[in-house]
Amino acid sequence: MSHHYQNQQLMLEDAAVADLADQFGTPLYLYSRAAIEQAYQAFASPLKGRKHLICFAVKANSNLAVLNLLARLGAGFDIVSGGELARVLAAGGDPAKVVFSGVGKTRSEMAQALKAGIHCFNVESVAELDRLNGVAGELGLVAPISIRVNPDVDAKTHPYIATGLKENKFGIDILMAPDAFRKAASLPNLKVLGVDCHIGSQLTETEPFVAALKRLLALREQLQADGIELAHIDIGGGLGVTYTDEQPPKPADYLAEILPLIPAGLTLVLEPGRALVANAGLLVGRVEMTKDNGFKRFVILDTGMNDLMRPTLYQAVMPVLPINQAQQNGPLSDLVGPVCETGDWLAKDVPLGAEEGDLVAIGGAGAYGFVMSSQYNSRPRAAEVMVQGSQAVLIRQRETVESLWAGEQLLPEASC
Numbered sequence: 001m002s003h004h005y006q007n008q009q010l011m012l013e014d015a016a017v018a019d020l021a022d023q024f025g026t027p028l029y030l031y032s033r034a035a036i037e038q039a040y041q042a043f044a045s046p047l048k049g050r051k052h053l054i055c056f057a058v059k060a061n062s063n064l065a066v067l068n069l070l071a072r073l074g075a076g077f078d079i080v081s082g083g084e085l086a087r088v089l090a091a092g093g094d095p096a097k098v099v100f101s102g103v104g105k106t107r108s109e110m111a112q113a114l115k116a117g118i119h120c121f122n123v124e125s126v127a128e129l130d131r132l133n134g135v136a137g138e139l140g141l142v143a144p145i146s147i148r149v150n151p152d153v154d155a156k157t158h159p160y161i162a163t164g165l166k167e168n169k170f171g172i173d174i175l176m177a178p179d180a181f182r183k184a185a186s187l188p189n190l191k192v193l194g195v196d197c198h199i200g201s202q203l204t205e206t207e208p209f210v211a212a213l214k215r216l217l218a219l220r221e222q223l224q225a226d227g228i229e230l231a232h233i234d235i236g237g238g239l240g241v242t243y244t245d246e247q248p249p250k251p252a253d254y255l256a257e258i259l260p261l262i263p264a265g266l267t268l269v270l271e272p273g274r275a276l277v278a279n280a281g282l283l284v285g286r287v288e289m290t291k292d293n294g295f296k297r298f299v300i301l302d303t304g305m306n307d308l309m310r311p312t313l314y315q316a317v318m319p320v321l322p323i324n325q326a327q328q329n330g331p332l333s334d335l336v337g338p339v340c341e342t343g344d345w346l347a348k349d350v351p352l353g354a355e356e357g358d359l360v361a362i363g364g365a366g367a368y369g370f371v372m373s374s375q376y377n378s379r380p381r382a383a384e385v386m387v388q389g390s391q392a393v394l395i396r397q398r399e400t401v402e403s404l405w406a407g408e409q410l411l412p413e414a415s416c
């Protein structure tokens with residue numbers, strides 16, 4: 001039996017998933033090129049005719065093929081490390097469209113980004129202003145900057161992924177921001193370009209974005225009075241997606257609320273991550289065995305928390321998509337992995353008749369999936385495959401067992 005995962009925007013038929021699982025083995029990350037393109041256009045179309053830059057948050061999915069696809073669609077990138085910058089460049093991304101966020105940029109990361117000629121550093125503290133001014137001075141360069149402001153807005157999301165509250169480590173408190181801007185404007189090796197914020201991830205309402213934006217715009221006016229002109233305003237990422245029954249605004253609806261507030265001439269920068277890739281991805285695993293302890297039925301997969309952390313880390317509810325529809329109405333089961341941790345689960349109490357050898361896919365796995373995976377329990381990480389039309393392209397090989405100890409060495413004999 002075949003069905004389409006329409007609400008996952010991933011137009012893969014059961015048969016195709018089964019063939020790909022046979023061909024590439026499991027666990028397997030599958031991405032849909034068409035779904036990524038569609039998600040990108042959902043942001044880009046409403047922005048036509050406006051000065052804008054869509055900077056994909058690389059942390060959501062840093063596979064080179066994904067970055068290359070987005071670069072070819074015209075995207076810029078939001079990076080948070082030198083490693084992410086190197087990936088963007090290796091994938092053919094344009095450094096002039098890169099913004100660099102993060103609270104702990106090292107001197108060498110700053111130098112790397114300055115030499116690459118990135119668009120802007122999103123500076124998160126006064127200490128960072130000083131450090132960046134120093135590094136730029138040593139290189140004889142001027143660093144373009146934005147100041148990340150913490151607007152103290154409740155994003156109404158999981159506390160681990162809320163970033164815009166006073167108690168969070170991110171950005172400079174909005175009340176202290178004018179002083180920070182004045183200082184930045186006075187430093188010889190910095191050039192103030194803009195202001196930014198990012199209040200959290202997986203937001204399902206527009207209201208917190210609008211509240212944050214209004215605070216940033218008020219700050220902009222205050223700065224204008226001080227003679228500091230901003231060229232752009234960056235409202236971060238954070239737009240949520242539908243995993244199961246969430247109803248986040250569509251990018252067009254979200255932008256319809258934001259765009260009228262932005263004065264003409266000001267460039268709008270966005271940093272979407274999840275909204276561009278989450279629903280373009282599936283994690284496919286195979287059932288190793290099932291067991292019923294009289295209290296609970298467990299479906300034990302060949303994939304688990306080391307491949308997909310979101311369920312256990314955020315108690316995230318992600319859709320379970322049995323590849324054979326006949327499995328769908330089985331007994332309530334916990335979907336668990338082989339890792340030796342009680343927290344190794346992917347879904348709890350889902351109706352699932354899957355038995356040994358059956359395939360199960362987790363939807364919404366295109367964002368914060370592979371990138372957060374680990375080799376815990378010495379498990380090689382999964383392969384990644386991009387589906388484009390009738391073709392499937394292997395975009396990252398499954399790790400080998402030998403690669404698990406690459407770079408390790410035994411103690412020299414004499415020291416034992």
Ligand SMILES: Cc1ncc(COP(=O)(O)O)c(C=O)c1O
Binds near residue numbers: 101
């Ligand atoms: C600074 C910054 N920008 C963008 C993002 C992307 O967020 P999302 O994937 O929710 O769009 C994040 C992660 O939350 C972030 O920390």
Ligand SMILES: N[C@@H](CCCC[NH3+])C(=O)O
Binds near residue numbers: 163201310314
């Ligand atoms: N990793 C998180 C989002 C990260 C947000 C980073 N600022 C998630 O899976 O939901």
